[in-house]
Amino acid sequence: MERVNLSRTRDSESTKRNILAAAKMEFATKGLSGARVDDIANVAKVNKRMIYHYFESKENLFKQVIEKAYLDIREAELELNLEHLDAKSALETLVRFTWKYYLDNPEFIRLVNSENLHHARHLKTSKEVVQANRNYVGLVQSILDRGVQEGEFRDQIDPVNLNITIAAIGYYYLNNRFTGSIIFEKDLMDSEVLDKRLEFNIETILKLVSR
Amino acid sequence: MERVNLSRTRDSESTKRNILAAAKMEFATKGLSGARVDDIANVAKVNKRMIYHYFESKENLFKQVIEKAYLDIREAELELNLEHLDAKSALETLVRFTWKYYLDNPEFIRLVNSENLHHARHLKTSKEVVQANRNYVGLVQSILDRGVQEGEFRDQIDPVNLNITIAAIGYYYLNNRFTGSIIFEKDLMDSEVLDKRLEFNIETILKLVSR
DNA sequence: TATAAATGTAAACAATTGGTTACTTGATTT
DNA sequence: AAATCAAGTAACCAATTGTTTACATTTATA
The missing domain is CATH 1.10.357.10 (Tetracycline Repressor, domain 2)
Known part of the structure; x- marks a missing residue:
């Protein structure tokens, strides 16, 4: 049974969404090589480690x-x-x-x-x-x-x-x-x-x- | 009076040309951020120092x-x-x-x-x-x-x-x-x-x- | 409530990279 | 032939960067 937690202090879905949105802008403005994982983490307001946790690598993040x-x-x-x-x-x-x-x-x-x-x-x-x-x-x-x-x-x-x-x-x-x-x-x-x-x-x- | 040296062992013009040609391919295949100055030097068969001697910076080389x-x-x-x-x-x-x-x-x-x-x-x-x-x-x-x-x-x-x-x-x-x-x-x-x-x-x- | 899984943090690492320093060799000019 | 300047080399550096390690906290469930 799926549980919906409306007041989570930890929200993996929103973390993933934030990373994706920040990555989209970063990759779009600087290209794959020019994009910086640190910058994506900062903009997404997420610890850099989370990017690797959810997306494995910079390359795979770009793919998503x-x-x-x-x-x-x-x-x-x-x-x-x-x-x-x-x-x-x-x-x-x-x-x-x-x-x-x-x-x-x-x-x-x-x-x-x-x-x-x-x-x-x-x-x-x-x-x-x-x-x-x-x-x-x-x-x-x-x-x-x-x-x-x-x-x-x-x-x-x-x-x-x-x-x-x-x-x-x-x-x-x-x-x-x-x-x-x-x-x-x-x-x-x-x-x-x-x-x-x-x-x-x-x-x-x-x-x-x-x- | 301009001197033309047909058998130069040192040829700045050809060095510049080689750098430009190599840079063009490198920038085209990898973009400005993805391009590597070391790779340009290797392909051009030129010491990396020469790139900075003739073109000042990676950025200026791209401009040329x-x-x-x-x-x-x-x-x-x-x-x-x-x-x-x-x-x-x-x-x-x-x-x-x-x-x-x-x-x-x-x-x-x-x-x-x-x-x-x-x-x-x-x-x-x-x-x-x-x-x-x-x-x-x-x-x-x-x-x-x-x-x-x-x-x-x-x-x-x-x-x-x-x-x-x-x-x-x-x-x-x-x-x-x-x-x-x-x-x-x-x-x-x-x-x-x-x-x-x-x-x-x-x-x-x-x-x-x-x- | 104990436990495991999910979520999150700080710090560091190893490799890379643009750019520089110090020096050598060759060509031109006087 | 000496002096001067252009052309070239090797080694290095400081900063950056993708990725990882080790650890901490919160949440869901048995």
């Missing part, structure tokens, strides 16, 4: 963080309930969502970069993430099918490439906002500039799929 | 590397001589070039990521890079103008956003090839898959600009 990051975004996408919209609206909603998610969760982009710098070795063994993504590709495929039926979209569009492009046009812009702002001599994070970029992206995707 | 990386790609773009082509061909050539450059120089992507992780603090003081990029945006703008004159392109297309999108659709795919290959359960680096992606990208850009 990146897995959770992927599951979180895939979960948020499912909550959009795109099945209830016509294909064009569904696609536009997805582009807007992806953009906003990256904008609101810059850590996600950083973590994915880190994981790729390390040849995705942490994600390689994650069945759960693969399955979540399989569902996601299926979702996009069904939007495409619906669009063809409605006479709005071209057929034979590759859902994986479409997916990648939807992510790419948001990800690249936000990932490289620092070098981009210098190079293009323009604040890429200015709110009007951001809004125009989103409209540009929606246009890009809709023109790509339409007949 | 990232600056050169940007100047190199902007230089390669200029050599395409896009002015001699009709607008549509020029744009397609640029998309193909960008893709191939990222494919052949994966270090470039990694370095740009690192620089953004560090808020572009090394590039901030680089007038030369900003100027090179100004020329590049001008080049794309002139292609767009030509396309409008030829009656092929829509007008009022923002050259910066177009630039960003051309880069994005190649960059994202290749940057995230490791996580992408796992997530999409498909080898994104398979040569047929790569070819299809390039065609997809050309289509994306041409549909975006055409009337």
